[in-house]
Amino acid sequence: MVISEKSLAxxxxxxxxxxxxxxxxxxxxxxxxxxxxxSTLAYSYVIATILFAIxxxxxxxxxxxxxxTRAIKDIVLAVLFIAIVYYLFYYLALSFTSPQNVxxxxxxxxxxxxxxxxxxxxxxxxxxxxxxxxxLMLFAAGIVLFNNQSAINIGDVLMLCAVIIAPxxxxxxxxxxxxxxxxxxxxxxxxxxxxxxxxxxxxxxxTIPLEIIFKSLPYLLYSGLIxxxxxxxxxxxxxxxxxxxxxxxFNCLAPxxxxxxxxxxxxxxxxxxxxxxxxxxxxxxxFLTTAxxxxxxxxxxxxxx
Numbered sequence: 001m002v003i004s005e006k007s008l009a010x011x012x013x014x015x016x017x018x019x020x021x022x023x024x025x026x027x028x029x030x031x032x033x034x035x036x037x038x039s040t041l042a043y044s045y046v047i048a049t050i051l052f053a054i055x056x057x058x059x060x061x062x063x064x065x066x067x068x069t070r071a072i073k074d075i076v077l078a079v080l081f082i083a084i085v086y087y088l089f090y091y092l093a094l095s096f097t098s099p100q101n102v103x104x105x106x107x108x109x110x111x112x113x114x115x116x117x118x119x120x121x122x123x124x125x126x127x128x129x130x131x132x133x134x135x136l137m138l139f140a141a142g143i144v145l146f147n148n149q150s151a152i153n154i155g156d157v158l159m160l161c162a163v164i165i166a167p168x169x170x171x172x173x174x175x176x177x178x179x180x181x182x183x184x185x186x187x188x189x190x191x192x193x194x195x196x197x198x199x200x201x202x203x204x205x206x207t208i209p210l211e212i213i214f215k216s217l218p219y220l221l222y223s224g225l226i227x228x229x230x231x232x233x234x235x236x237x238x239x240x241x242x243x244x245x246x247x248x249x250f251n252c253l254a255p256x257x258x259x260x261x262x263x264x265x266x267x268x269x270x271x272x273x274x275x276x277x278x279x280x281x282x283x284x285x286x287f288l289t290t291a292x293x294x295x296x297x298x299x300x301x302x303x304x305x
Contacts, residue, residue, distance in 0.1 A: 012253070016231050016234045020257070023223070024099030026219055033215065036208060043203075046224065051229045065180045078189065082166065086169060089161050100274050104144050108163050113167040117170070141160060186233065237259055
């Protein structure tokens with residue numbers, strides 16, 4: 001039996017969501033063991049940079065990518081929106097709010113992807129079903145954000161800002177991938193992030209003792225090799241083989257695994273508000289992912305038949 005590229009991408013995405021669902025929980029554990037957000041991000045990027053440098057060397061892709069100047073603008077903008085702004089907000093959010101809330105709000109990236117990529121920029125088509133699904137997911141995010149009338153959690157707001165910004169960066173990432181290799185794009189993202197966040201951690205955070213860094217090495221390796229490395233390869237591979245909106249929608253399975261891992265590892269059962277919020281999220285996800293699509297050179301577009 002021949003497996004289509006889209007089916008292969010979906011299977012890999014499912015496995016990726018299991019690992020992705022575990023990540024917020026492990027990050028909260030790492031912060032409890034005295035790691036700090038900016039330095040954690042910096043060390044993770046260093047590990048990811050080494051990984052992608054090795055891949056570029058093995059595949060002998062340095063020369064053809066370095067001398068490709070046509071993709072510079074798209075690479076710079078993808079790095080700015082994803083490697084710097086998105087991950088800054090993501091790691092900071094986990095120091096203020098629960099991994100379950102981060103996971104739930106991250107679902108709305110699918111909604112913002114359809115709104116920004118499809119509706120506003122017209123990069124990918126959006127049907128009334130897509131729009132209705134997006135509105136349901138935004139409603140779910142509102143439940144999380146405004147469940148406490150006395151104050152809005154800054155971590156929830158940071159994560160919401162992250163998912164609004166992500167689709168913009170993904171547009172430039174997909175454009176760049178038509179001109180440079182996946183490993184090269186991720187190498188530049190990681191290298192830039194490592195430099196910027198090491199400088200930021202020196203300015204804004206206290207120095208972390210080497211003892212704590214070595215103690216946290218398993219987490220940092222997971223963050224750098226799996227979360228910043230393997231998972232990004234899978235995401236961008238799926239962008240190339242399907243579409244940005246399809247990939248982000250599929251990634252909405254991750255919060256289910258976050259709830260399971262938080263319950264097992266942190267002994268933190270989901271709250272009534274979180275359970276209530278996840279219902280419209282997944283109904284919205286159903287509407288976002290049920291439209292038939294056809295493949296073009298830019299990904300998958302809505303089928304006309």
